[in-house]
Amino acid sequence: MSLRKQTxxxxxxxxxGRPVVVKLNSGVDYRGVLACLDGYMNIAVEQTEEYVNGQxxxxxxxxxxxxxxxxxxxxxxxxx
Amino acid sequence: ITFTPNxxxxxxxxxxxxxxPRFCPFLVDKCIGSRIHIVMKNDKEIVGxxxxxxxxxxxxxxxVTEFEITPEGRRITKLDQILLNGNNITMLIPGGEGPEV
Numbered sequence: 001m002s003l004r005k006q007t008x009x010x011x012x013x014x015x016x017g018r019p020v021v022v023k024l025n026s027g028v029d030y031r032g033v034l035a036c037l038d039g040y041m042n043i044a045v046e047q048t049e050e051y052v053n054g055q056x057x058x059x060x061x062x063x064x065x066x067x068x069x070x071x072x073x074x075x076x077x078x079x080x
Numbered sequence: 081i082t083f084t085p086n087x088x089x090x091x092x093x094x095x096x097x098x099x100x101p102r103f104c105p106f107l108v109d110k111c112i113g114s115r116i117h118i119v120m121k122n123d124k125e126i127v128g129x130x131x132x133x134x135x136x137x138x139x140x141x142x143x144v145t146e147f148e149i150t151p152e153g154r155r156i157t158k159l160d161q162i163l164l165n166g167n168n169i170t171m172l173i174p175g176g177e178g179p180e181v
Contacts, residue, residue, distance in 0.1 A: 007132045011140045011163050021158070025122070025168065041138075041165060067165075071120075074144070074162035 012037055012073075019076040020045070024069045028052050031076065032063065041067030108133055108172065116141070117176025121168045123149040127178040128162070137166035147179055 015034055022030045022043065032048035043065050050058040111130045118126040118139070128141030140163055146156040 008134045008138045008140055008163050010132070011161060015161075041163075068167070070165050071124075071168060072126075072162045072164045074158050075160040 009039075015073070015075055021074045021076050022065060023071045023074075024065070025071050026069070029054075030063065030065065032060075034073075035062070037073075038067070041070045041073070043067070043070070043073065108137065111172070111174045115175055115177070117173040117178050118164065118169055119171040119173070121170050124168075125149065125178055126164060127176065131161065133166075137169060139164045139166065139169075145178060149179060153179070 016036060018034055020032065020034045022032075022045065024030070029051035030045060030048050031051065032045035035044040035046050037043040045063045045065065046061065048060040048063040049056055050060070108130075112132060114130065115127065116130045118128075118141075120126065125147040126141065126144060127147070128144035131140040131142055133139045140161060142161050144158045144162050146158065148154045148156075
């Protein structure tokens, strides 16, 4: 557990290429590999799975998510 | 009445009148390294260890638990790190453990 101070921009640099969970303000969840992102938290995700209420709804090869809708971006080691 | 200040007037305003000329993160900065409980706008709460933040109070957290405040009190636990969008943050509670579930 690395506890050195880490700003959002550092975090963003290091998570590219990693599997992530992205939650939108609407509560919809997306899991995939983070292809790229920018300072507005706009992101592009590959092999995306869309979860609504915990249920898999859709799969997309590539997805672009506009940053203003994002609640959080999380790296993916997940347990319920 | 229009307010179109030149640079000097603007500087005067920022340095002498405006209470938050640049965001003053001292209190948030003190929380780095400890647990923090974050209340969001939409019946959601997040508890995690604060790793860092930026001018917009977007926050990097670790070892995060996400709570959805519903009648059943659903909880989701994520390990590793998250970047939380500061847009929806309502309240920060240092050392908080989150809602009782």
